[in-house]
Amino acid sequence: MSFFSKRVGIKIPKHIKVLYNQKKNHLMFIGPLGVKIIILKFKLFFSAKDNYIYIASFLGKISKKYIRSFCGTLQSQLKQIILDLSVKYHKTLKLFGVGFKAYSIKIGYTHVLQFKLGFSHFIFYKIPQDVGLTSLKDTKLYLTNPCFKKVTQITAIIRSFKFPDVYKGKGILYSNEKVTLKKGKKIS
Helix, strand or coil, X not given: CCCECCCEEEECCCXXXXXEECCCCEEEEEECXXXXXXXXXXXXXXXXXXXXXXXXXXXXXXXXXXXXXXXXXHHHXXXXXXXXXXXXXXXXXXXXXXXXXXXXXXXXXXXXXXXXCCCCCCEEEEECCCCEEECCCCCEEEEEECCHHHHHHHHXXXXXXXXXXXXXXXXXXXXXXXXXXXXXXXXX
16 A cells, blocks of 8 residues: 655755665765765655655555654755755854963864863863864854754854853853843842
C-alpha cells in the first residue's frame, strides 16, 4: 500500500546545486560557501523541477502524524542548509570591565584566543579553522562562518567564560545585549 503525503515545495536558488543518491539515501547541496550532505533516515521521494524540491514521503506502517512531523522538520533543515550555503553569519562579542581583554594568537594555521578576565590566570580557547575571527580592539570580537549553529555555539562557549554580572554589569556580552543592573543591599 503506498500513499503520498501532501507535497511541500522548497525553492532552490540558482547558485546552489542539489544531488540525490537513492542507493545511499544521501542528499548533497553544493553552494558558493561549501558543501553540505544530509543522510536521510528513511526513503523519501525527491523531484527537482523548476528550481524547487518537492518532498513526498512513502507511508507504510508508520503513522501519518509522524511522517508529517518528519517532513516538516526535514523542510526546515533544508531551508537552513540553503541559507547556510548562501549567507555568512556573524556574531559580535564585547568585553565590558576594567582590564578585560582578548588577544588573538596565531600558531601555524590555528587561532588561539587568550582572555584576561580578572581571574588570577589567563583563559585560552582554540578557534576552529573554518571560523573567521577579527578583532579591531582588545575588547571586541567578530566571529563569522556560513553555519549559523557553529557561530552561535562558539560565541556561547566564549561567553560562558565570564557571564555578565547582574550587580556590576561586567563580563562578556553580545553586541546588542543590555544588562539590567540589580540594586545592592543598602545599609541604613
